[in-house]
Amino acid sequence: MRLLTHNMLSSNIKGVTNGFPLRLQVEKSVEKEVDLNPDFLKNIFPKIEWKALVDASHALGYPELPDDAEPSMLDSHDFLKKFHHALLELHVEEGALICPETGRNFPINKGIPNMLLHEDEV
Amino acid sequence: MDLSIEVDSSTSIVSSINAQQGEERNKMPVPSKISRIAQIRLVNCHPEVYEPCDDSFALVDALLADRTNLLEHQPRLCLEVGCGSGYVITSLALILGQESNGVHYFATDINPHAVEVTRKTLEAHGVQAEVICTDIASGLATRLEGMVDVLVVNPPYVPTPEEEVGCDGITAAWAGGEDGRSVIDRILPVADKLLSDRGCLYMVTLTANNPLQICLLMREKGYASRIVVQRSTEEESLHVIKFWRDADVEVKEPNRTSPTGTESWLSQFSRFPFWRNSNS
Numbered sequence: 248m249r250l251l252t253h254n255m256l257s258s259n260i261k262g263v264t265n266g267f268p269l270r271l272q273v274e275k276s277v278e279k280e281v282d283l284n285p286d287f288l289k290n291i292f293p294k295i296e297w298k299a300l301v302d303a304s305h306a307l308g309y310p311e312l313p314d315d316a317e318p319s320m321l322d323s324h325d326f327l328k329k330f331h332h333a334l335l336e337l338h339v340e341e342g343a344l345i346c347p348e349t350g351r352n353f354p355i356n357k358g359i360p361n362m363l364l365h366e367d368e369v
Numbered sequence: 370m371d372l373s374i375e376v377d378s379s380t381s382i383v384s385s386i387n388a389q390q391g392e393e394r395n396k397m398p399v400p401s402k403i404s405r406i407a408q409i410r411l412v413n414c415h416p417e418v419y420e421p422c423d424d425s426f427a428l429v430d431a432l433l434a435d436r437t438n439l440l441e442h443q444p445r446l447c448l449e450v451g452c453g454s455g456y457v458i459t460s461l462a463l464i465l466g467q468e469s470n471g472v473h474y475f476a477t478d479i480n481p482h483a484v485e486v487t488r489k490t491l492e493a494h495g496v497q498a499e500v501i502c503t504d505i506a507s508g509l510a511t512r513l514e515g516m517v518d519v520l521v522v523n524p525p526y527v528p529t530p531e532e533e534v535g536c537d538g539i540t541a542a543w544a545g546g547e548d549g550r551s552v553i554d555r556i557l558p559v560a561d562k563l564l565s566d567r568g569c570l571y572m573v574t575l576t577a578n579n580p581l582q583i584c585l586l587m588r589e590k591g592y593a594s595r596i597v598v599q600r601s602t603e604e605e606s607l608h609v610i611k612f613w614r615d616a617d618v619e620v621k622e623p624n625r626t627s628p629t630g631t632e633s634w635l636s637q638f639s640r641f642p643f644w645r646n647s648n649s
Contacts (some may be wrong), residue, residue, distance in 0.1 A: 250458040251473065252499040259624035268514065283499070290445055294516060335468065359484050362503035 248339045248358050250303045254295055256360065258346035258353075260368045268299035269344035269353065271306040277338050282333045289321050295334070304333040406433065406435070407459035413489040414454060417482045419542035421456040424573045428523050431459045431571055431609035433595035436464055442567050444472055444518035450505055450556060453542055455487030457521055462496040465519075468520045474498035475513075477506060479541050504535070505552075506559050515564040522524035525552045525574040549578045560612075561590045569613040571597065576606040586614050591620040 258266030262350045301312045313320075330339045344353040344360055352366075354361050406429055407421075414420050427440065432439070444465060449458040458476040465472050476498050478484050483501045491498050525542055526532070526549040533544035534551045545552055551576070560570045570592075574580040584594040593615035602608045 249499055249503075252475070252501065254510040255475075256501070257509050257511050259503070279497070281467075282469035284468060284471035287445055287468075287473070290471075294512075296512075323492060335473075357485065358489060359500045359502055361481065362501060362508035363479065363481075364504070366397070 248360050249335055249357055250307070250332050250337055251291075251301055251358070253303050253339070253344070254299055254334075256344065256362065257347050258348065258351065259362060260346060260349055260351060261291045261310050262365060263346060263348045264346045266346060268296060268302070268347065270347060270351075271303045271339065272343040272345060273306050273341075274338055275339075275341040277340055279338055283327065285321075285327055287290065288327055288330055288334070291334075292316075292321060292330070300333060304337065309333055309337060330350055335346065381446075395499055403462075406465055407456045407490065407494055408462065409456075411487045411490065411493040411495065412454050412456050412459075415482045415486050417538040418486045419453040419483070423600065423605075424523050424526075424607055425453075425456050427598050427600050427607050427609050428457055428521060428571065428573050430523065431611070432457075432461055433598055434465055435611065437572075439465060439519060442518065442569075445523070446473055446475070446516050446565075447519040448477070448506070448513075448517045448563065449473040449521045450477055450559075451522060451542070452478045452487045452500070452523060453480075453483050453523070455490030457523060458487065458498050459490050459494050459496055461519070461521060462491070462498060463494065467496060473480050475501065475509070476562055477491070477501045477503050479504045479535065480538065482538070484540075505556055506563060510559055510562055514562050515565050518565050518568045520560055520568065520570045521572075522556055522560070522570065524556055525549070526573065526575045528577050535616065545578070549575055553578060553583065557586060557590075561587075561592075564614065566614060569611055571609055571611050574608050574610060576608075580608050580610060584610065584612075588618055589620070591615065591618050594619055596628070617644060 253269065253271060255271055258269060297316050301314060305311055312333050338358055339355050340358050343353045344355065378556050389421060409421065414556060447461060447465065449461065452458050456474070458474055459477055462474050476487055478487065482499045488500050503509070506513065525545045527543040527545050528549040529546060531543040531546045531551065533540055534546040535541055536544060545594040587594060591614055594610055594612045596608050597611050598609040
């Protein structure tokens with residue numbers, strides 16, 4: 248699971264109003280290098296919750312992202328490289344996503360988060 | 370009154386490509402042009418996961434047939450709901466390209482075995498997609514709203530007793546409840562929420578699902594539609610329908626009463642391009 252996905256997932260338990268961001272618990276992570284596409288990063292940037300990305304990348308041991316980001320920073324190649332690395336190259340293999348409101352644990356196994364709910368949560 | 374659509378059994382592009390792949394395997398190296406879709410021999414399987422079948426091939430055929438169109442729209446985020454073996458999402462990733470082209474893929478399935486098989490199928494083809502075990506797009510729909518440029522769905526469309534819908538294991542892959550519409554009717558509003566302004570949905574349907582009525586439902590949400598692939602198999606008549614937002618389609622108020630008389634049904638249908646085509 249990439250941090251792009253982490254940034255797009257929220258707790259889907261019935262009645263939860265504050266389900267984002269899910270707290271990331273990392274047991275095992277990997278890095279997979281992929282080509283950088285500046286257009287993709289510039290287009291996705293406005294949709295990214297920056298603080299959630301920064302916190303998640305810290306959980307993965309990558310502290311390079313600035314605490315705050317604004318669109319003008321997208322002109323810097325150095326910034327794009329760091330944004331790209333955090334968003335698309337860091338993968339959580341084993342761990343969990345934790346609902347910020349209920350503390351419910353959604354496991355991540357072999358890189359796949361399991362968001363299935365129990366009957367009483369739907 | 371017969372509202373069924375004329376079905377012609379066209380030759381499958383996928384079968385011919387698979388045959389070509391078979392021939393090309395004897396010559397080395399395999400030209401990259403041929404490997405535009407997933408290869409059956411690299412698709413993983415599991416007893417509880419739906420294997421690529423006529424409906425999967427029809428869906429991939431539709432994506433291949435519409436490839437130029439898809440590439441013109443420069444999609445960034447693509448999603449498959451109900452990825453099963455991973456055959457379709459892998460093919461889509463091979464058709465549209467990967468990160469260097471700025472395209473990213475998500476795939477969901479309610480079956481934990483299916484997401485695992487999809488992961489292996491993607492890996493065997495050297496392509497990447499984010500795989501999530503969830504019901505339709507539960508957990509994704511809020512943040513991914515309005516961001517999906519290509520949505521592909523081969524839903525559970527077989528008419529079955531309602532209690533079989535969403536069962537554990539492989540049953541979830543085909544059990545569609547009454548008229549095979551239970552899951553489809555849950556997917557449509559989610560699709561509407563997820564799709565970007567230029568987004569399009571490719572969905573497999575069966576004649577028993579009443580595809581024309583599905584098109585009407587989507588029309589009320591502002592979508593135009595077109596049949597990309599029609600195919601008759603021994604057991605079923607399949608259509609792959611493409612839906613896209615069309616400014617010319619008048620969005621109807623929700624809860625508006627649908628016309629029920631025969632004449633109003635017909636006048637609605639006659640506005641669909643494919644309906645006109647099938648009559649011409």
